């Protein structure tokens with residue numbers, strides 16, 4: 001019988017951009033789509049994953065299609081002049097008395113603001129012109145309240161042409177925390193890489209807490225203003241006047257973006273009936289109650305244009321809330337959620353007509369297989385306005401670990417189109433995050449955002465990974481830790497087992513250290529970068545108080561053992577007697593071979 005043959009050939013998919021600016025290593029690069037960063041519709045594809053069949057295509061429209069009604073086409077432009085002219089700043093003429101206020105309006109009249117320049121400085125893969133054009137198209141926002149710009153705000157951008165951003169939530173609740181604690185959490189979140197921070201206080205002195213956070217932050221601050229609207233009153237008693245007054249007050253304080261749950265409509269509420277877990281958004285549930293009590297439409301929806309006027313005055317950016325986001329896998333991508341998303345698209349268009357910057361919020365709890373659809377449907381219905389998603393959590397049965405369940409979903413969300421990821425901490429669903437929860441949430445989400453950027457092929461996004469890989473290959477532990485996101489934790493974990501920087505670590509030991517063996521093979525590049533060359537094994541420095549604390553929290557070592565690690569001097573080892581029992585010191589290839597022979601673990605490696 002003939003033996004069946006199998007075709008074992010393969011072909012790589014088309015390549016996007018290489019995330020390494022010097023194309024180091026052997027990987028072919030990113031498989032994501034090559035971006036098309038052009039003004040207007042022509043640039044609808046920013047950094048994007050290739051569409052799985054059946055996914056909604058990008059919108060044909062941009063913010064240029066939703067200009068204020070009193071803007072007119074200049075002579076020579078108009079119907080028949082072609083799509084591109086429709087999108088050029090030069091084609092459009094605002095009314096004579098028009099004065100741009102928001103970043104969107106400056107972009108529409110072709111001005112590159114100081115904030116746009118700063119964004120391009122912070123994201124060197126973008127030029128100031130590209131930042132302006134993305135803002136004009138509505139695909140990028142620069143949340144920068146004019147009041148906050150007078151304090152310490154360092155402008156940044158959110159959009160799929162830029163790197164993926166991370167938001168950290170904090171805020172006092174009626175049962176826990178204070179203003180000082182929240183400011184401390186703010187600084188802590190900034191330290192751990194949060195790109196924006198939301199003050200979600202529902203207790204304590206809300207105004208003082210917000211003021212302190214805005215004044216102390218270098219990152220944009222977001223709030224959900226409905227929380228302070230109901231302090232001391234029932235939601236039923238809320239009036240449109242109270243809403244506008246509260247928004248004005250927070251805008252004047254310098255808040256950079258507001259979550260407004262205007263998309264929840266009366267017509268959507270019947271869709272909630274069969275849900276396993278109803279409405280899980282605080283704002284969504286409060287407004288649903290208001291609508292049911294009054295038998296009227298959502299007042300935020302009805303008064304959207306008046307709200308836009310307040311936003312425009314200070315250049316506060318909308319983060320249009322998803323009040324009907326699913327609260328469990330069983331309710332994901334349901335009629336309520338998608339009906340609301342359609343309304344969010346309409347609200348985006350109405351805000352753009354008023355010159356206000358917009359991002360849109362998204363779910364929540366979504367099975368992994370539904371994430372791409374959710375991202376790409378938003379891109380279509382909201383015409384590319386930046387998508388800001390919470391998680392999403394990809395499973396519901398790990399309370400206490402939801403920073404992990406959600407950062408898995410967040411990575412997929414970033415890759416498929418989300419521009420900002422709202423962190424989730426281990427305390428999600430369980431209580432108010434404490435300082436260490438803030439760190440855990442930030443780290444998990446920096447991982448998600450960075451992984452998405454590398455996968456999307458954002459130029460230069462992999463450079464630090466490559467440097468760390470070279471330091472790791474050279475077994476240069478000090479550089480390895482300096483390049484890592486959290487050097488204290490990396491150093492503490494290393495020294496917990498082996499407080500010597502040498503040519504292996506305690507994970508495999510000397511004889512099984514594949515990195516050391518690869519480094520010793522002269523024909524390999526591995527481990528031979530001159531920049532990371534090191535000379536001699538040495539006892540590591542005494543652990544810092546931060547590193548001791550990390551080990552103490554792990555509870556693996558006794559206090560005496562931690563004290564021993566902390567009490568060391570920087571003495572370099574000088575004799576065999578000083579070496580740890582498992583230590584073989586840094587060896588030349590011959591010695592290494594002898595050692596391996598002695599252990600009977602010789603690895604024969606020959607190159608063709």
Ligand code: SF4
Pocket residue numbers: 503504505506507508509510512513514515516
């Ligand atoms: S001992 Fe194992 S884990 Fe440690 S450096 Fe070598 S290969 Fe890596």
